[in-house]
Amino acid sequence: MATVTFSQVPLLFFARISGLLVAVLVLFWALSFKSSFLPRHSSSQEDQGLIYAALHPLFMVIGFILISGEAILVHRWLPGSRSLKKSVHLCLQGVALASGIFGIWTRFQGKDGIVANFYSLHSWMGLICILLFGAQWLMGFLSFWHRGEVRTVRLRLLPWHIFLGLYTYGLAVATAETGLLEKLTFLQTQRNVSKHSPESMVVNSLGLGLALVSGIVILAAVSPKYEALQTKPIYSTHTKKCSSS
Template sequence: MATLSASLLPLLFIARISGLIVASLVILWALAFQSSFLPPSSSQEDLVYAVLHPLLMVIGFIIISGEAILVHRWLPGSRHFKKSVHLCLQGVALASGIFGIWIKFHGQDGVVANFYSLHSWMGLICVSLFGAQVLLFNPLYL
């Protein structure tokens, strides 16, 4: 059983603090500067859609998948248990990414308007490749 060495504790701490800072900044940006990404006449429903997309993509897709990567270093237990937790966290991250894309499509612009930028295409490709990785390379069977 591999234990967490003392030299990796500061790195793990920095990774988690960085994740919390990023999540806090996204929440602050989404709530405080809502006029930067919404028209002035937006409804409360559009505000929810506009805030949920970045929150789900950053907190769910990036931070949770990062925790899934780190789970092999900090979680005690058997290899099978660690792989099970890793798969569950990757599944939550994938579901968050899919739901984040679905939320963006339900905004006021609709589906087609969201495919005019490189950001939207790269995001869709990233979530698709991540989903293929989770579904095709299931760590429980390796």
């Protein structure tokens, strides 16, 4: 059974606390500032787009980023066999991928269509992130269900799998940051929202929260495991003298 080190417990705790803070902030933003997600001159028909516009940050932040971060941490806290951890990791990443695809789909439900919404750095990074995440998940799915591969091949691919997973997670957070900046710039220039308004403070706090939770998740993922430290041989001057005598 896997053991979590004492040093990892604070990381896991702060990862959950910061993730909860981010979830509360994005929910508060979407529910309390509904007018920010409506067209400037909105009609009753156009108001129906509020649902899709508000669902985009909810699914991309909570469904995609936070759940994928939890999937990364599965190997650090979940007890049981390696197969169980891999299956839970794969399922959580599948939920995150589905949330990301649906979140992007909601952005294309406006009257302007796909091309009009695919123009910014945020949209380009988002598409690249989803494609990388989908390829990463597919590779993990095939590896999980086809375990007859040569062990040396699997071991060679594992570092790349870990690297691409952390890179894609970091790219997702960076994409969300560009989206928040884009939205806040639009609100301040087109809607005359003050730079020191409550909504500006909420959006800025959400950006800082995402940066915090991503740093904690990545640090917890790359920190050494307890089992590895326990099995690592310890050499001392006394042992060297005994072996040489």
